[in-house]
Amino acid sequence: MSTFDFLLQGLATALDPMILFYALIGVTLGTAVGVLPGIGPALTVALLLPVTYGLDPAGSLIMFAGIYYGGMYGGSTTSILLNTPGESASIVTALEGNKMARAGRGGPALATAAIGSFVAGLLATLALAFLAPHVVKLALVFGPREYFALMVLAFVTVSSAFGDSALRGLTSLFLGLALAVIGIDQLTGQARLSFGVPQLLDGIEVTTLAVAMFAIGEALFVAGQGASLQDKAIAVKGSVWMTRSDWGRSWKSWLRGTAIGFPIGAMPAGGADIASFLSYAAEKRASKHPEEFGHGAIEGVAGPEAANNASAAGTLVPLLTLGLPTTATAAIMLAGFQQFGLQPGPLLFATNPQLVWGLIASLLIANMMLLVLNLPLIGLWVRLLTIPRPWLYAGILLFATLGTIGVNPSPVELGMLLIFGILGYLMRLFGYPIAPIVVGLILGPMAEQQLRRALAISQGDLTTLVDSPVAASLLALSAVALIVPLIMRMRGKGGVLAQMAGDED
Amino acid sequence: MKTMILSGIFAGALALPALAADYTIIAPAAPGGGWDQTARTMQEVLQAEGISDNVQVQNVPGAGGTVGLAQFASSASGDPSQLIVGGYVMVGAILTNNSPVSLDDVTPIARLTGEYEAIVVPAASPIQTITELVEALKADPGAVSWAGGSAGGADHIAVGLLAKAAGVDPTKINYIAYSGGGEALAAILGNQVTAGVSSLGEFLPQVQAGTMRLLAVSAEERIEGVDAPTLTESGYDVVLQNWRMVAAAPGLTDEQVSAVAADIEKLNASEGWKTALETKGWANTYLAGDEFEAQLAKDKEATEGILREIGLVK
Numbered sequence: 001m002s003t004f005d006f007l008l009q010g011l012a013t014a015l016d017p018m019i020l021f022y023a024l025i026g027v028t029l030g031t032a033v034g035v036l037p038g039i040g041p042a043l044t045v046a047l048l049l050p051v052t053y054g055l056d057p058a059g060s061l062i063m064f065a066g067i068y069y070g071g072m073y074g075g076s077t078t079s080i081l082l083n084t085p086g087e088s089a090s091i092v093t094a095l096e097g098n099k100m101a102r103a104g105r106g107g108p109a110l111a112t113a114a115i116g117s118f119v120a121g122l123l124a125t126l127a128l129a130f131l132a133p134h135v136v137k138l139a140l141v142f143g144p145r146e147y148f149a150l151m152v153l154a155f156v157t158v159s160s161a162f163g164d165s166a167l168r169g170l171t172s173l174f175l176g177l178a179l180a181v182i183g184i185d186q187l188t189g190q191a192r193l194s195f196g197v198p199q200l201l202d203g204i205e206v207t208t209l210a211v212a213m214f215a216i217g218e219a220l221f222v223a224g225q226g227a228s229l230q231d232k233a234i235a236v237k238g239s240v241w242m243t244r245s246d247w248g249r250s251w252k253s254w255l256r257g258t259a260i261g262f263p264i265g266a267m268p269a270g271g272a273d274i275a276s277f278l279s280y281a282a283e284k285r286a287s288k289h290p291e292e293f294g295h296g297a298i299e300g301v302a303g304p305e306a307a308n309n310a311s312a313a314g315t316l317v318p319l320l321t322l323g324l325p326t327t328a329t330a331a332i333m334l335a336g337f338q339q340f341g342l343q344p345g346p347l348l349f350a351t352n353p354q355l356v357w358g359l360i361a362s363l364l365i366a367n368m369m370l371l372v373l374n375l376p377l378i379g380l381w382v383r384l385l386t387i388p389r390p391w392l393y394a395g396i397l398l399f400a401t402l403g404t405i406g407v408n409p410s411p412v413e414l415g416m417l418l419i420f421g422i423l424g425y426l427m428r429l430f431g432y433p434i435a436p437i438v439v440g441l442i443l444g445p446m447a448e449q450q451l452r453r454a455l456a457i458s459q460g461d462l463t464t465l466v467d468s469p470v471a472a473s474l475l476a477l478s479a480v481a482l483i484v485p486l487i488m489r490m491r492g493k494g495g496v497l498a499q500m501a502g503d504e505d
Numbered sequence: 506m507k508t509m510i511l512s513g514i515f516a517g518a519l520a521l522p523a524l525a526a527d528y529t530i531i532a533p534a535a536p537g538g539g540w541d542q543t544a545r546t547m548q549e550v551l552q553a554e555g556i557s558d559n560v561q562v563q564n565v566p567g568a569g570g571t572v573g574l575a576q577f578a579s580s581a582s583g584d585p586s587q588l589i590v591g592g593y594v595m596v597g598a599i600l601t602n603n604s605p606v607s608l609d610d611v612t613p614i615a616r617l618t619g620e621y622e623a624i625v626v627p628a629a630s631p632i633q634t635i636t637e638l639v640e641a642l643k644a645d646p647g648a649v650s651w652a653g654g655s656a657g658g659a660d661h662i663a664v665g666l667l668a669k670a671a672g673v674d675p676t677k678i679n680y681i682a683y684s685g686g687g688e689a690l691a692a693i694l695g696n697q698v699t700a701g702v703s704s705l706g707e708f709l710p711q712v713q714a715g716t717m718r719l720l721a722v723s724a725e726e727r728i729e730g731v732d733a734p735t736l737t738e739s740g741y742d743v744v745l746q747n748w749r750m751v752a753a754a755p756g757l758t759d760e761q762v763s764a765v766a767a768d769i770e771k772l773n774a775s776e777g778w779k780t781a782l783e784t785k786g787w788a789n790t791y792l793a794g795d796e797f798e799a800q801l802a803k804d805k806e807a808t809e810g811i812l813r814e815i816g817l818v819k
Contacts, residue, residue: 143697144681184568187682189601189656189817198575201568201602268691323710324690408566410576453681457650457698 007129010357014365019062022055023366026063027373030070034087035078036403044071045332057355062362064333069121069366071329072272072312073374076113076305081106081384082396084215088206089272089308091438092280094214096293096300103296106382108242112250112298113305114374115242119251120258120306121367124313127262128320129360135314136321139267144453145465147269149474151447154274156478157281158439168432176440179204186445187452199412206273208404209441212417213434215400217424219393224425250302253283257306264307265314268324269450272311273442279307313363320348320356527557528768530751531581531589532564533573540570543617543749544590546785550777556768569598569655575606581754585761588614592749594658596808600818601657608801612753612762615769616797618782619748619790620704622663622723623733627696628716635721635739638700639671646677652689652698656682657817659747660689660702662808663723665815670741675814693717704747705731706787748790750797766793 013019033044045064055063075090080097093113100109127135142150182193183203194200242250257279264275283303284293293300318324325331348356384392404417427434451465458464466472528551532544541564548560565573570591581587589611599607626632632641642649646668653660661682665675681698683689690708693701694716701708701717705728711717719733723745727735736743753765772778773791782789792800812818 140691140695143692143695184602185656186684187656189661189682191602198568198572198602198604201572202566268688318691322690322694409563410565456679456681459647459679 006357010361013358014362022063026066027070030067031074034071034074066366092304099296112302116254116306117309118371120310124310147450149471153478173436176437177444180444212420213424216421220425253299253302254306257303258310261307261310262314265311266317272308275307275311276304279303533570571604578610583756615793618787619746623705650698652692653702
């Protein structure tokens with residue numbers, strides 16, 4: 001049978017009413033946990049694993065897939081409306097999305113996120129079906145030196161998104177990098193900067209920092225301004241739906257986001273957060289309205305949201321073809337496979353085609369369901385902004401704290417949430433951007449570990465870093481991205497850049 | 506808003522401690538890992554077999570299980586309803602992290618399951634046997650890079666023990682630590698490293714598919730259905746089992762300890778446990794009482810010795 005026949009057969013399996021019901025439970029739960037900061041899809045799937053012992057394999061795997069996609073989507077809602085990313089992959093969405101929401105364009109922001117997620121999920125799932133064996137070969141080419149080069153590229157391109165002052169952006173980034181070295185060094189097992197506090201041994205949880213910086217910091221900032229606060233958020237201005245120009249500006253971003261997200265998700269050390277950073281940087285470069293970035297550019301929501309969903313599908317490539325889980329959620333899904341006596345890996349497509357294709361088909365259906373579930377809710381979600389501020393921020397504080405405690409019930413974790421919240425407040429007060437600190441915490445350890453691994457394998461020979469074509473081209477690309485703006489500035493075209501960087505908080 | 510309220514309730518349910526559990530099992534790791542799965546499988550079988558009416562699992566992740574262990578030793582003391590899952594990795598993590606709490610501060614009940622370590626090379630590698638790999642290691646220890654799990658874990662210790670058994674200085678080994686078997690797997694498949702070491706189960710599907718060559722396993726004797734020699738029969742005296750165990754709280758009376766031990770023995774003898782282990786591919790290496798304590802003491806001594814020689818413990 002050809003791939004296409006298998007897919008049709010899979011769709012027939014997945015259209016069974018009970019299976020559809022499981023998919024519905026999955027996407028609903030997934031959206032719910034994505035909305036709640038701190039609690040991610042991994043924990044939900046783990047909690048549901050024992051519940052699904054009684055179900056048949058197809059039903060439970062489809063439910064897990066629904067949770068996974070739903071979680072990726074749900075995170076964007078709070079990012080856009082409340083500036084509170086539900087998980088690390090939707091941090092970038094908050095940058096532009098929240099600006100749009102405050103200008104009364106929350107509806108279009110949510111819509112472009114939902115439709116972008118759908119488009120990306122659809123294309124990436126089809127790519128998973130038809131290209132998985134080829135993509136995985138490409139992903140395996142990436143060794144430590146290639147990952148290091150990719151991290152360099154990410155640092156260089158993402159730093160362009162740091163807003164007005166390069167100095168302030170870099171200060172924030174380096175704060176993040178400093179926080180990133182806390183904990184057990186993975187390559188030697190030695191504790192760094194943990195000061196004897198056992199909870200610090202595993203380093204600082206990205207979601208804790210992100211929730212503290214965005215949610216707690218924001219709540220303190222709003223409270224600090226008290227009655228003098230002028231810029232009251234406008235719930236809805238113009239249409240709740242996307243206008244013709246919104247569509248025109250979004251569709252290319254969706255496609256670009258998908259093209260970036262899928263391969264990065266397929267890489268064993270990639271991840272949805274990195275995909276969303278790179279997509280944001282790409283959108284800023286490609287946009288015809290670069291001046292709008294930092295003030296609510298719709299491309300900055302459309303691209304990253306497409307990228308993180310495409311990356312979720314990409315993650316399934318190494319899981320299904322190699323048995324290689326690359327995210328916590330995928331690891332638990334692997335456990336789910338094993339509980340039914342299935343061993344994902346090089347032989348799964350050959351030994352269990354019905355199940356694999358059933359899963360892929362159900363991903364398509366889960367994706368459709370998410371859109372149906374979420375589009376009508378947008379009108380309701382944007383009303384959140386009409387809740388009086390004190391109540392709204394009290395709610396945000398409650399959910400942020402609950403989410404953090406729910407994942408890791410420890411007073412130290414709560415203490416960190418508060419301390420970072422205060423840090424976030426101070427940074428806002430003095431005009432330092434907060435995204436770079438989170439970016440530093442995510443990218444820092446990866447860049448460090450991959451560099452050290454590359455050098456360990458080559459026994460200290462630095463030329464290894466440019467010795468592979470992939471690594472060399474990525475590094476060359478980073479150099480171009482770094483040098484071109486400098487030359488433009490020297491030639492007197494810097495005016496545009498400076499203007500672009502205008503006033504931004 | 507409804508979703509938010511729902512998820513709030515959901516989070517609340519997660520955060521609430523078990524109020525009326527017959528047993529609360531602490532999994533000192535994040536959801537999804539081996540210890541978490543062991544705890545959740547125990548939960549399911551204990552309930553299904555009617556050994557206990559109500560079993561709760563609580564995750565306390567961090568630092569190779571030492572965060573959970575420390576919390577357990579202080580807060581569960583004297584409470585016979587509290588259990589903790591742990592394993593061989595903890596033995597090493599306690600030493601490398603200078604943990605103030607050790608396995609002496611809890612009451613180990615029984616070893617439940619275990620996995621042996623496997624040494625592999627990529628299919629494209631010129632190395633055909635474990636002897637050839639060790640010869641390469643002897644010639645230039647730094648030139649042989651090993652991909653495996655976290656530093657100081659069972660995989661790292663296995664390489665250290667092999668080097669020592671082969672007469673190579675363990676401080677010279679070039680061990681590349683990855684966050685887990687999965688990432689290490691990718692490095693081996695991508696020909697980034699010379700060899701790989703991890704639990705057998707992690708590599709077996711790849712070996713069967715012909716993308717990796719299995720050179721040796723760290724078991725006492727050959728494993729049924731696995732076509733590879735043991736390290737011992739190849740002339741390197743290394744036996745290493747990455748085991749998982751269950752322990753009770755400190756400060757229990759002898760009667761309380763035997764009651765818990767009896768429940769765990771019932772669990773081990775049950776049909777449900779047997780089926781669960783089979784579907785998960787875990788080997789039953791049940792060992793309890795004095796025999797387990799003797800084995801534990803032996804493992805602690807050997808682990809501390811090799812971690813010192815690798816230079817991870819001062």
